[in-house]
Amino acid sequence: MGDRFYDSPDWRFAITTQELETITLLDRLASNRTVTVTLNAPRIHEGQVPSDNPKVNIPWTDGYAYLSEGDRFIFGFRRDGYLGDTWSCRFAGIPMLVATSAQQDNAVTRYVAYDPRQMMFKRPVRDAAGVLPTSDGLTFTAQTGRDILIALLDASETYDGPTFIDTTSSGELNDTDVIPEIVFQQGCTVGEAWAELEATGTIDTVLTPIWDVFTAPVKIVWLETYPQAGIVRDSVHMAWDKPGRNVIAIDNQRDGSGRENAIRYHYGQGGDAAATIDDVASQARFGTYFAEKFFPGQTAQAAVELMAEKALLAATLGKRTVVVSPSPQRAKQPLIDYLPGDRIAVAASANLLEAMDTTQRVLSIPIQIDDNGTESVNGLLFTDEGWVGS
Amino acid sequence: MIYEWDGPFLLTTPFGFLDINEEDGSGNPVFPRYQWAPVSCSVGWQSRLTRSEVPAADGSILGKGFASGVEAQLVLEPWETAEQPACGALLTEMMDELRGHLFALLKDTQGVGRMTWTPTGYNTRMIDDIQLGPIDNPKIIDNVRTQQEFTLDSPFPYTMQELQQEEIINNTTGAIGMSGTAWFMPVIKVYGPFSTFSISHDDLGVVIEYDDSLPGAPTIGANDYLEIDTFRNVATKVAPGPVLSDGIAGIYLNSSDFFPLVPGLNNITTDCDARFLVNQAYM
Numbered sequence: 304m305g306d307r308f309y310d311s312p313d314w315r316f317a318i319t320t321q322e323l324e325t326i327t328l329l330d331r332l333a334s335n336r337t338v339t340v341t342l343n344a345p346r347i348h349e350g351q352v353p354s355d356n357p358k359v360n361i362p363w364t365d366g367y368a369y370l371s372e373g374d375r376f377i378f379g380f381r382r383d384g385y386l387g388d389t390w391s392c393r394f395a396g397i398p399m400l401v402a403t404s405a406q407q408d409n410a411v412t413r414y415v416a417y418d419p420r421q422m423m424f425k426r427p428v429r430d431a432a433g434v435l436p437t438s439d440g441l442t443f444t445a446q447t448g449r450d451i452l453i454a455l456l457d458a459s460e461t462y463d464g465p466t467f468i469d470t471t472s473s474g475e476l477n478d479t480d481v482i483p484e485i486v487f488q489q490g491c492t493v494g495e496a497w498a499e500l501e502a503t504g505t506i507d508t509v510l511t512p513i514w515d516v517f518t519a520p521v522k523i524v525w526l527e528t529y530p531q532a533g534i535v536r537d538s539v540h541m542a543w544d545k546p547g548r549n550v551i552a553i554d555n556q557r558d559g560s561g562r563e564n565a566i567r568y569h570y571g572q573g574g575d576a577a578a579t580i581d582d583v584a585s586q587a588r589f590g591t592y593f594a595e596k597f598f599p600g601q602t603a604q605a606a607v608e609l610m611a612e613k614a615l616l617a618a619t620l621g622k623r624t625v626v627v628s629p630s631p632q633r634a635k636q637p638l639i640d641y642l643p644g645d646r647i648a649v650a651a652s653a654n655l656l657e658a659m660d661t662t663q664r665v666l667s668i669p670i671q672i673d674d675n676g677t678e679s680v681n682g683l684l685f686t687d688e689g690w691v692g693s
Numbered sequence: 694m695i696y697e698w699d700g701p702f703l704l705t706t707p708f709g710f711l712d713i714n715e716e717d718g719s720g721n722p723v724f725p726r727y728q729w730a731p732v733s734c735s736v737g738w739q740s741r742l743t744r745s746e747v748p749a750a751d752g753s754i755l756g757k758g759f760a761s762g763v764e765a766q767l768v769l770e771p772w773e774t775a776e777q778p779a780c781g782a783l784l785t786e787m788m789d790e791l792r793g794h795l796f797a798l799l800k801d802t803q804g805v806g807r808m809t810w811t812p813t814g815y816n817t818r819m820i821d822d823i824q825l826g827p828i829d830n831p832k833i834i835d836n837v838r839t840q841q842e843f844t845l846d847s848p849f850p851y852t853m854q855e856l857q858q859e860e861i862i863n864n865t866t867g868a869i870g871m872s873g874t875a876w877f878m879p880v881i882k883v884y885g886p887f888s889t890f891s892i893s894h895d896d897l898g899v900v901i902e903y904d905d906s907l908p909g910a911p912t913i914g915a916n917d918y919l920e921i922d923t924f925r926n927v928a929t930k931v932a933p934g935p936v937l938s939d940g941i942a943g944i945y946l947n948s949s950d951f952f953p954l955v956p957g958l959n960n961i962t963t964d965c966d967a968r969f970l971v972n973q974a975y976m
Contacts, residue, residue: 311756317946324909325942330926330951358927380946388947389899514947516908544749551748630754631745677743677756 311632311678313382314338315390316350318375318398320363321465323516327358327369334674335413338379338394341667342532342643342686343501343508345420348379348394354403354410370414372401376523377416378514383639393638395512395523397422397467418510418524419467424494426459426466428487433462440486440602447479448506449528455493456526468510469522477529480505483605491600503606504613507532507644533644533664539635541627541683544652549634550627553651555659559621563594566615570607572599577608582619594618617686624684625649625663631679637668649685694738694763694852694975697812698731705807708797711790713769725773725783727791730840733768736820738850738976760850760976763820765808768842778838788831788839795843798825808845809855817855818975820847849924851875853972860969866895866962869954875974876953878924882931882968885913890965896958899950903928903943910943919943923951 359370379394400415510524543550564585663685702713743756771779771787806823826844893900928940
């Protein structure tokens with residue numbers, strides 16, 4: 304008979320203190336819920352609740368409402384049986400935006416929660432002794448992106464307070480390539496440094512949500528590192544007007560205005576350029592599209608060269624954006640069958656102008672949960688950046 | 694739901710009790726009284742499901758289905774005698790009383806609102822926890838009868854037998870029989886003392902688990918009990934007094950489901966003193 308279409312799993316969201324004490328469940332209350340999982344970016348959850356409901360507006364023992372900005376966690380559980388849990392933890396974060404508005408009789412509160420990576424944009428980089436960078440910046444030499452990131456997070460935890468990120472081997476901390484040298488300037492935040500490490504093309508990171516109430520100190524995500532996150536998912540196939548027919552909507556956009564096939568990056572304030580790198584084949588087809596950029600905050604030539612190589616790989620053919628909305632329950636299940644970083648097959652007939660039969664790398668999975676509890680992916684975003692895995 | 698409109702009904706509101714189709718002990722009508730306009734009355738629930746179309750092919754994709762809360766669209770008339778609709782001072786008096794009850798249902802914060810009736814051959818049933826929905830202005834029909842049209846809403850998607858039964862399953866496996874037609878969401882009382890418990894619905898394969906070592910979880914002592922409302926998904930510690938405090942912190946979020954009792958036999962296993970408060974429920 305083959306596989307049945309999957310039954311859209313239920314979601315449950317809970318508000319807890321930052322000591323992991325459950326305050327309230329948002330079951331049968333929250334609406335317009337979304338969870339967005341993006342490669343190398345914070346995981347985001349949004350929702351909406353009636354402001355006058357005692358499940359959210361009663362003051363907790365700290366005097367603040369059950370749903371309160373900044374000093375709570377929101378956990379999202381999905382009933383998919385992953386790793387043996389009936390309800391798998393699929394989101395863990397801090398509500399950082401709580402916006403209430405009233406029209407006549409009704410008041411509605413919209414909230415947005417981010418995983419702890421978002422908070423790292425407000426944490427300064429420090430060395431292992433907790434010292435802030437001087438005007439020379441904080442330099443790491445001949446270390447992997449994984450080790451640099453762990454060092455930054457551990458220093459932040461020690462000197463600036465909980466990060467809620469588990470940097471031990473609980474998660475997958477795969478080794479990554481050595482970065483010859485990278486400098487984080489004075490004023491750089493851990494979040495910015497994190498993004499710079501990923502921009503070198505040597506490391507991808509994943510923060511996996513966890514619900515672990517018995518381990519101290521409190522951690523709500525595991526850090527996982529990869530040379531490149533994701534695998535090829537041969538069993539996942541999305542098709543529009545071709546067998547499978549499991550795609551409701553598809554956008555295929557090619558934009559050459561951002562093409563770059565000759566790249567020259569400068570490092571440091573008024574600094575020299577790293578060697579120009581070219582994609583000869585792209586230049587032969589399209590002509591030369593020259594990009595010159597300056598990185599005054601990055602004084603390490605090696606780091607800038609890595610960034611240039613990654614940028615060339617991504618931009619040499621122009622920007623291709625593929626956005627797909629799979630049919631709920633007909634397509635494979637997000638977060639189980641495919642994750643950000645994975646390569647999956649996307650096909651479309653020539654009725655889409657340009658027939659597609661390619662593999663695309665998943666960049667972002669925006670999951671919407673409607674008020675009937677049906678989960679759908681609305682606008683699965685792919686990146687066409689170069690694939691170096693198997 | 695409701696298929697007979699000529700028997701007695703009782704509307705309970707924060708304002709008091711309102712008899713409709715009032716009868717004496719021998720089943721004779723007692724006037725003046727309120728009567729339904731049966732052809733204008735209906736009670737039911739709506740179905741909800743997400744439906745999308747198969748892209749570029751025939752067919753539809755259907756999501757899970759749910760039922761909304763019960764909605765009763767009702768029309769009531771005051772009558773002075775069996776032949777004479779209420780008029781004059783009596784009309785004013787009866788309409789004032791009726792609308793007083795309806796307004797009280799609009800403002801009911803205690804959840805006392807209820808409508809009960811007894812179908813022929815069955816036990817008394819109720820629509821529970823009702824609140825006033827849309828209400829019309831009173832109308833004059835045929836120049837003689839006054840009608841009041843209004844809607845009553847309930848959060849529950851079923852009507853219930855008024856009689857509540859307590860089914861005890863104490864550290865054992867037992868069966869709870871449900872003769873109604875609805876998936877009923879019970880209240881479960883778990884009596885202390887305990888540190889942990891597990892209550893499983895063996896047929897549905899779901900469980901509720903509690904552990905007082907979870908952060909913030911209250912200790913349930915010998916004179917306490919934990920009350921679990923499976924419809925509202927809340928858990929409350931009830932200590933002598935009664936003193937109420939939140940118990941949701943002790944529920945395992947990654948394994949627990951607030952489960953229903955379905956029509957037929959429900960095999961339940963507990964490792965605690967669990968008491969299920971059950972009303973037969975009807976769709």
